[in-house]
Amino acid sequence: MAAATNNMKTKTHNQTVYSILFIIGICHMLNDTLQAVIPAVFPILEESLGLTFTQLGLITFTLNMVASVMQPVVGMYTDKRPMPFALPLGLASSMVGIFGLAFAPNFWTILVSVLFIGLGSAIFHPEGSRVAYLAAGPRRGTAQSIYQVGGNSGQALAPVITALVLVPLGQFGVIWFTAVAGLAVIFLIYIARWYAAMTPTVVKKKQPEQKEKVDKNVSRAIRNALIVLIFIIFARTWYAKAISNFYAFYAIENYGMSIAESQFYIFTFLLMGAIGTFLGGPLADRFGKKNVILFSLLAAVPLALILPYASAIGAIILLGLLGLIVMSSFSVTVxxxxxxxxxxxxxxxxxxxxxxxxxxxxxxxxxxxxxxxxGLTPTMVAISLLPLLGIVTFLLPSDKKVREWHAER
Structure with missing residues (x-):
């Protein structure tokens, strides 16, 4: 039995397990759909509970900060002690948060509910990425894209959730998303069993003295590359957030759009961003990760500079292209x-x-x-310069150099 299990592990590491990748991608979509419920319900909460914009901002801040700060903490812990069944437990936490949000009578109850959703997301993301890595075989870029495109698709559903579910049903309509969380938990129990079977026991061994010396020689270069990568993520994230959070107001102000019509601009950007996320991985497998990261920002520069001056129709086309290009590096940077x-x-x-x-x-x-x-228009002009910061990608080591470091270590 042990020999058969070891043979299955070896076979899995040498080939891409698409069934697992598609299931974890679907779970990523379901997880991020739950997160998308929170901004989608804002207009309902503002009207029904009389929340201020400051309180709505604090809800967003709480969700994002819990999800972001806890992710590397969870990742560091599970790198040492893999926890396959943390995946369904994380989505169970999100289910509790969604249930609380549906019945929350005041701001503080909403904040507690959001904490549960943020915690569930923080647990899911690093462990979900590890599952994608284990199932990737030789196609790591493609695998990560399948995983990440699920998340971006879930985020793109926020305008649809608002229009089709929350506007007719109100705050109580959130209760339907407990079924989404429950479905994700079922899928993740299956994933957790596969993950547990594929995760070998890690035995730490003392590295040879020569390898320790090599590690010291390349550690500074690796640290510098990581700093550059973080700066690139900063430029991409701020530009994407500027569009997804504020471009609707720009469309209303400059094109005379209604609130519903302005949401189409955001949906176009997010939907094409999801497609770009999916395409980025296979392109990185073929042309190299550094090249795709460089393209995702520098190719966006002329489009971003033109966007503030485009017509209403031209803006939709530009937003679609920008989402496709800018988000193509999302999974690649991971x-x-x-x-x-x-x-x-x-x-x-x-x-x-x-x-x-x-x-x-x-x-x-x-x-x-x-x-x-x-003002809104000067800010939209200013953020169009953010993709220019992608020029620092030239400072990243090539894929070949990273592989050499990997071999030395």
């Missing part, structure tokens, strides 16, 4: 970080994805303050 520091799959996933959540929270506050300070 894989690049994982290969930069091998053996820290959960930590690197928690750091890169969690960092995106955290920077999104900070960016939302900072960009909102900038709009209050200089």
């Amino acid at each position: 894989v690049y970080a994982q290969e930069l520091i091998p053996g820290k799959i959960g930590t690197m996933s928690g750091l890169t994805v969690g960092l995106a959540f955290g920077m999104g929270a900070i960016g939302s506050v900072a960009l909102g303050s900038l709009i209050d300070l200089i």
